[in-house]
Amino acid sequence: MRYISTRGTAPVLNFEEAMLTGLARDGGLYVPETIPQMSATEIAALEGLSYEATAYRVMRPFVGDVFTDDEFEDIIGRAYAGFGHAARAPLKQLDQGHFLLELFHGPTLAFKDFAMQLIGQMFQTALGRKGERVTIVGATSGDTGSAAIEAFRGLDNVDVFIMYPHGRISEVQRRQMTTPQESNVHALAMDGDFDACQARLKDMFNDFEFRDGVRLAGVNSINWGRVLAQVVYYFSSAVALGAPHRPISFTVPTGNFGDIFAGYIAKQMGLPIGRLVVATNQNDILHRCLSGHGYHKGETVPSISPSMDIQVSSNFERALFDAYDREAAAVVQLMNELKEGGFDVSQGAMQVLQSHYSSGRVSEAETSATITSELKASGELLCPHSAVGVRVAQAQRETGTPMITLATAHPAKFPDAVEQASGIRPPLPPRMADLYERSERVSRVPDDLEALKGFIRENISA
Numbered sequence: 158m159r160y161i162s163t164r165g166t167a168p169v170l171n172f173e174e175a176m177l178t179g180l181a182r183d184g185g186l187y188v189p190e191t192i193p194q195m196s197a198t199e200i201a202a203l204e205g206l207s208y209e210a211t212a213y214r215v216m217r218p219f220v221g222d223v224f225t226d227d228e229f230e231d232i233i234g235r236a237y238a239g240f241g242h243a244a245r246a247p248l249k250q251l252d253q254g255h256f257l258l259e260l261f262h263g264p265t266l267a268f269k270d271f272a273m274q275l276i277g278q279m280f281q282t283a284l285g286r287k288g289e290r291v292t293i294v295g296a297t298s299g300d301t302g303s304a305a306i307e308a309f310r311g312l313d314n315v316d317v318f319i320m321y322p323h324g325r326i327s328e329v330q331r332r333q334m335t336t337p338q339e340s341n342v343h344a345l346a347m348d349g350d351f352d353a354c355q356a357r358l359k360d361m362f363n364d365f366e367f368r369d370g371v372r373l374a375g376v377n378s379i380n381w382g383r384v385l386a387q388v389v390y391y392f393s394s395a396v397a398l399g400a401p402h403r404p405i406s407f408t409v410p411t412g413n414f415g416d417i418f419a420g421y422i423a424k425q426m427g428l429p430i431g432r433l434v435v436a437t438n439q440n441d442i443l444h445r446c447l448s449g450h451g452y453h454k455g456e457t458v459p460s461i462s463p464s465m466d467i468q469v470s471s472n473f474e475r476a477l478f479d480a481y482d483r484e485a486a487a488v489v490q491l492m493n494e495l496k497e498g499g500f501d502v503s504q505g506a507m508q509v510l511q512s513h514y515s516s517g518r519v520s521e522a523e524t525s526a527t528i529t530s531e532l533k534a535s536g537e538l539l540c541p542h543s544a545v546g547v548r549v550a551q552a553q554r555e556t557g558t559p560m561i562t563l564a565t566a567h568p569a570k571f572p573d574a575v576e577q578a579s580g581i582r583p584p585l586p587p588r589m590a591d592l593y594e595r596s597e598r599v600s601r602v603p604d605d606l607e608a609l610k611g612f613i614r615e616n617i618s619a
């Protein structure tokens with residue numbers, strides 16, 4: 158299995174190299190050269206399997222000979238052993254034909270654990286074998302960072318630096334990043350918004366002297382391994398509802414476009430998916446773009462679903478690459494225009510995008526109202542991100558095709574917004590009940606590339 162860059166000029170890599178590399182050296186994102194196919198018979202055979210067994214069958218063809226069968230099985234087993242639900246990603250019925258996929262039973266209570274726990278294990282196996290050390294730098298609007306710190310804390314061979322937008326994440330998210338005391342993990346509270354954090358991350362990858370000097374690696378969804386791990390729950394949930402014998406649609410609260418792009422990959426592999434519905438909060442660049450108004454950056458406005466307060470959705474580049482028939486030159490042109498503020502999508506590419514994705518936008522008031530109404534209707538207490546998804550799904554459901562909305566975080570990660578809407582302050586699970594008492598360790602950093610590089614150089618292990 159070979160991986161190519163969306164910008165066409167970076168070296169072609171195998172799975173391990175792509176995973177350890179992060180951003181391609183031409184600034185693009187790695188994607189598989191061809192997408193492995195699963196036949197209807199192979200998909201049907203997933204019925205009744207454990208989540209781990211499904212994960213093995215879905216991901217195995219993407220990994221090639223990088224891990225032996227036994228190694229890969231062990232990696233998957235270790236990755237999901239710490240989840241707090243036997244099904245890992247249980248489905249709950251909300252309404253006739255509408256289901257919630259609970260993706261928040263991992264160690265940090267958000268869907269990011271599905272991929273981060275897995276790539277933590279893959280990094281450890283790959284780096285241990287090579288006797289190499291890497292420096293992981295990540296940008297987060299709250300959940301990627303906490304999942305990364307949890308997955309890599311105390312591991313040999315890695316130092317982890319996570320930049321988050323100071324004052325723009327929930328207290329639980331912050332504490333999950335600042336309370337681990339292992340010396341190989343560092344939480345950096347940066348001035349600016351998530352887009353600024355992500356831009357500095359990409360700047361570091363594009364600075365080859367720094368990149369090679371610290372052996373930079375990335376665990377944001379620029380890393381193909383992140384996307385791959387998320388493909389699995391599209392299969393497990395769709396099969397539980399009758400796929401491949403009938404199509405299933407998905408609504409996905411969307412920010413950096415990694416999660417919904419994983420759904421698109423599942424569809425390309427052969428899973429019969431009806432619609433992939435992008436649900437955004439008031440930071441609605443994706444909704445505007447998919448509605449035909451071009452991809453033009455605006456101001457990021459803080460919301461009660463802060464993890465989705467994003468303007469530049471990193472993985473949209475992967476979607477554009479396919480929509481432009483894998484023409485890297487077209488992607489390079491669009492990304493250059495994006496640096497100047499935005500771009501318009503050609504008619505042909507827009508038709509391709511709209512054939513896979515629909516979209517909807519949810520205001521702050523609608524998000525709160527959905528938390529309130531869903532609690533009344535089904536007894537489900539939603540986090541604000543999942544509420545954005547449920548609201549859009551309610552508007553876009555089609556009779557006859559079951560709709561699965563991804564519940565991307567536990568309500569206890571966003572207790573203020575949830576309490577304001579529902580009157581209920583969701584408690585943290587017992588294993589992290591003392592989170593508010595633990596001492597914090599955090600470094601305030603400016604939005605300044607040189608200062609950030611200096612900080613990282615000074616704080617990596619020898």
Ligand SMILES: Cc1ncc(COP(=O)(O)O)c(C=O)c1O
Binds near residue numbers: 410416417464465566
């Ligand atoms: C809770 C939550 N929901 C939804 C999203 C959006 O996911 P994605 O960035 O993969 O689109 C994120 C982060 O981005 C998140 O943390």
Ligand SMILES: N[C@@H](CCOP(=O)(O)O)C(=O)O
Binds near residue numbers: 296300377413471
């Ligand atoms: N919402 C995310 C933003 C980063 O997304 P990623 O999928 O590229 O890591 C977060 O919680 O940090």
